[in-house]
Amino acid sequence: MNCVFLGGMLVDGTGGPPVRADLRVKDGKIHRIAQTLKPEPGETAMDITGAWLAPGFIDCHTHSDLAAMQDGGLDAKILQGVTTEVTGQCGLSVFPLPSERRETWRAISVIGNPPFAWGWGSAHEWLTALAARPLEANVLPFIGAGTLRYGLVGDDPAPLDAGQMLRYQAALEEAFASGIAGISFGLIYVPAIFSTRDELELAALTAARFGRPLAVHLRSESDELEAALREMLELAKKTGVHLHLSHLKAIGFKNRPQLDAVLAMVDRAGIGFDHYPYPWGSTSLLSLIPPHMMRDGVTHLLERLGDLSVQNELEGGWSGGRALEQGAPWDNLPALVGWKNIRIVHAAHGAADDCRGFPVNEAAALRGCSPSALVCQVLRDARGDARMIDEYMEEEAVVQILRHPAGMIASDSLFGPGAHPRVSGCFPRVFERYVFDRPVLRLEEAVRKMTGATADWLGLEERGLLREGLAADLVVFTGEIAEPVPGSAPPGIRLVMINGEVVARDGKRVYGKPSGMILRANEKNDPLH
Numbered sequence: 259m260n261c262v263f264l265g266g267m268l269v270d271g272t273g274g275p276p277v278r279a280d281l282r283v284k285d286g287k288i289h290r291i292a293q294t295l296k297p298e299p300g301e302t303a304m305d306i307t308g309a310w311l312a313p314g315f316i317d318c319h320t321h322s323d324l325a326a327m328q329d330g331g332l333d334a335k336i337l338q339g340v341t342t343e344v345t346g347q348c349g350l351s352v353f354p355l356p357s358e359r360r361e362t363w364r365a366i367s368v369i370g371n372p373p374f375a376w377g378w379g380s381a382h383e384w385l386t387a388l389a390a391r392p393l394e395a396n397v398l399p400f401i402g403a404g405t406l407r408y409g410l411v412g413d414d415p416a417p418l419d420a421g422q423m424l425r426y427q428a429a430l431e432e433a434f435a436s437g438i439a440g441i442s443f444g445l446i447y448v449p450a451i452f453s454t455r456d457e458l459e460l461a462a463l464t465a466a467r468f469g470r471p472l473a474v475h476l477r478s479e480s481d482e483l484e485a486a487l488r489e490m491l492e493l494a495k496k497t498g499v500h501l502h503l504s505h506l507k508a509i510g511f512k513n514r515p516q517l518d519a520v521l522a523m524v525d526r527a528g529i530g531f532d533h534y535p536y537p538w539g540s541t542s543l544l545s546l547i548p549p550h551m552m553r554d555g556v557t558h559l560l561e562r563l564g565d566l567s568v569q570n571e572l573e574g575g576w577s578g579g580r581a582l583e584q585g586a587p588w589d590n591l592p593a594l595v596g597w598k599n600i601r602i603v604h605a606a607h608g609a610a611d612d613c614r615g616f617p618v619n620e621a622a623a624l625r626g627c628s629p630s631a632l633v634c635q636v637l638r639d640a641r642g643d644a645r646m647i648d649e650y651m652e653e654e655a656v657v658q659i660l661r662h663p664a665g666m667i668a669s670d671s672l673f674g675p676g677a678h679p680r681v682s683g684c685f686p687r688v689f690e691r692y693v694f695d696r697p698v699l700r701l702e703e704a705v706r707k708m709t710g711a712t713a714d715w716l717g718l719e720e721r722g723l724l725r726e727g728l729a730a731d732l733v734v735f736t737g738e739i740a741e742p743v744p745g746s747a748p749p750g751i752r753l754v755m756i757n758g759e760v761v762a763r764d765g766k767r768v769y770g771k772p773s774g775m776i777l778r779a780n781e782k783n784d785p786l787h
Contacts (some may be wrong), residue, residue, distance in 0.1 A: 259758060260284045262295050265307035266734065269702050270724040271710030276310060276702060283730040286758030286773075291726055306734050309752055310701070313709040314341025314731030315685050317534045319473070319668035320731040321345070321369040321505055323352045323399070328372060333397045333767050334682040335671065337747045338732035341756045342396040342721060342777065347504060347670070348475040349404030349444025350670050352376065353384040356409055363408055366556055366642045368371035368447070368542035370674040383435035385590065385776060393754055393774030396731070398716065400440045401433045403461050404450035415452040415553040426457065427464055434468040437778025439716065441465045442504070445477040445486075446589060447542070448556055451549045462497035470779060471715065473532075476589035480594050483516045484523070486587060491527050502715060503531035506659055507539070509650040512592030514650040517655060518539065521662055530715050532668035534661050535687050539649040539670070540678035543602060543637055543644035548575050548588050556642055563638040573630040591648055596623070597629040599649040602636055603676030609639035614676070645676050657698050666678050666715070667708045681704050683741035686748040688777075689742040718777065 260453050261283050267276040269293070280295035281288060297303040317335060323345040325331035335343060345351070350369050350653045356379055364371045381401060388397060406429055410422050418426060430441070441461055444450050465472050472494070476486035494501040503524070508517050510656070524531060544556070551571070562568045578593035591600060597619040602610045613621030622632040636644055659665060669684035671677075680687075681755070685708060692698035699707075713722025721730045732755040739750030747765035754762035760772035 259302060259760065261302040261304055262297050263304050263306050263311055263732075263734070264295065264297075265305050266309050266311040267391050268724055269310050269312040269705045271313045271713070272420065273702055273706040273710065281311060281724065283732075283755070283758050286725060286730055288728050291724065292753055304753070306752065309734050309736045311724070311732060311734050312705045313693055313713075313724055314733050314754065314756065315339045315667075316342040316344070316716070316718070316722060317669050317671070317684075318344045318666055318711040318716065319347045320671050321347060321350065321731075322671055322673060324372050325673045326393065326395070326397050327374070327391060330767070331673070332395075333441040334745075335669070336395055336754055336767065337751065337762050337765065338682065338685045338756055339751055340395065340669075340685065341731040341733070341754065342398060342718070343637035344398045344400065344401050344439075344668075344716065346438075347442045347444075347473060349402040349403045349442050349447060349450045351377060351400065351402035353401070354380050354406060354409050354433070354472040355509060356671065359409055359412060360473045360770060362412070362557075363405065363459055366448075366544065368544075368645065369672060371643070372674075380429070380436075381438050382436040385436055385438075385778075388776050392772030393776065394761065394772060395774045396721075396777050397452050397774065398439050398777040399716070400442045401430065401438050402442050402578055403453070403458075404444050404447050406430070407449050407453065407457075411449070413449045413552070413555045413557075415449070417454045418457055421458060423457070431468075434464070434470055434779070435747075438470070439777070439779045440471040440473060443472065443474040445475060446545055447475075448552050449542070451477075451552075454625035454768045460495060462493050462499040466497050466499040468779075471502055473502045473504050475504045478589060479507050480513055480589045483508055483513060486520055487520055487523055490527075491523065494527070494529070501527070501529045503529065505539070505668065506531040506533045506665070507651055508655060509589050509591070511652060513594075514652065514655050519656055521658075524662070524664055530664045530666060530711070532666045534668060534670050534680050534684055535656060535660060535692060536680055537653055537656050538596050538647055538649040538678075540603070540645060540647045540672055540676075540680075543605070543633065543640075543646045544642050545589070546576070546591060546633060546646075547572070547637075548590070560638055562643055569631055569634050572634065573628065574746075576630055585725045591650070592629070595648060595650050601647050602633075602644060604645040605636050605640040605675065607640055607646065609636045614647060645672065647678060649678070657692070658684065660698055665707060666712045667704070677744065679741070679744045682744050682746070683748060686739050687741035688748070689735070694737060717779065725745070731756055
């Protein structure tokens with residue numbers, strides 16, 4: 259639609275202070291910005307006096323790959339002002355996968371498994387499937403190195419042989435040639451935990467050759483956080499890949515002091531990172547299993563979880579009473595944060611219906627068993643398809659990370675049952691809690707972390723700023739912006755626009771002309787739309 263926004267305070271995404279100005283949208287672009295504009299014939303005038311107008315928020319770390327394939331799947335994100343979703347993070351994309359490995363990957367993937375058929379295998383086929391849909395928001399896909407490895411060898415922990423390495427490289431080259439914007443590592447997840455240095459170097463070198471960035475979920479975000487970061491910094495130095503850290507944190511209250519060293523390393527290396535404004539996270543319950551116990555495959559492990567000897571081995575590790583295998587970093591959450599700070603929020607096949615949402619220690623008491631036995635039961639009965647929410651960090655650590663100028667806001671959103679509140683409230687929470695309630699960030703700095711900074715590292719030349727000629731991805735919000743009750747719309751967001759079309763107004767979705775685009779590397783927009 260062609261319209262003009264009148265009377266608002268423009269926050270341009272650079273970090274500069276808000277300025278009073280008007281803004282005209284024409285043919286999907288920001289056409290004119292001036293102190294005073296007059297409505298032209300045929301255009302809609304929108305009085306936004308008393309509100310801020312900012313670029314649409316770019317969520318640079320999501321797991322909404324499959325949500326983008328469903329009608330209304332991205333409503334929770336659009337209603338909080340998100341106009342662009344960056345998918346395929348933590349090494350977990352939905353391609354490239356041959357048909358014979360697709361069902362097993364779907365069954366254990368933490369990003370969810372909505373009930374519709376997957377008709378794609380390669381990156382090009384995935385992009386074609388996306389293009390065939392009326393996209394509700396912009397989607398910028400990454401390729402997940404974990405999915406790539408699984409597509410080649412499943413959950414086999416053996417190093418890739420020479421032929422497999424060639425196929426690995428060829429799949430990456432096909433993805434990047436198709437326009438996939440970057441690559442991600444998720445080095446705590448099966449099968450990526452088994453990746454060798456040579457494999458990671460090949461991935462990074464290929465990404466660097468194509469000018470694509472690398473986003474990494476480190477091998478450890480707890481006791482070995484600094485060592486895990488050094489590993490990736492060395493990889494980036496050797497290969498020349500543009501490195502970015504996913505959801506920076508320090509798991510375990512004792513590990514807070516490592517943040518000082520890690521942020522200093524970030525400064526020296528000149529890299530960026532994303533993070534979400536919560537001291538608790540959400541991931542697969544399967545990630546509680548130490549890596550060495552999955553070397554015979556996830557299916558084999560799940561079959562053995564009913565064995566008392568296996569439960570005793572896990573109990574020893576989770577209690578911290580048994581040393582871990584050397585050279586295998588692992589975030590031992592039960593030992594780091596305690597069962598009282600871990601809740602099972604979803605388990606397939608009704609595996610946790612009697613205790614879902616309770617702290618694991620309380621859920622175990624309900625069943626009359628130990629916490630370790632409960633987790634083994636749930637994982638076995640859910641066939642590995644279970645999620646948890648865990649409180650791992652104190653509030654002041656969140657504030658320390660938020661204040662760092664290299665950080666960007668991202669939701670790390672996992673859709674489906676047991677969703678974390680960040681799925682519907684990440685971006686409003688920053689404003690409510692850390693701009694208005696507590697002066698952690700200036701409003702313009704918060705906007706920069708959601709827009710201009712993110713667009714810069716992703717190379718999105720047409721988005722992230724209020725500039726004439728750029729795409730009209732816009733959000734209008736007031737000082738009433740706040741994190742909603744999960745599943746509802748955030749207050750204070752008056753309007754969301756994607757590529758010049760209004761998609762949300764006053765907390766309600768506006769369903770009209772599909773306005774989203776596939777955003778590809780080195781392209782200003784997707785020619786298939």
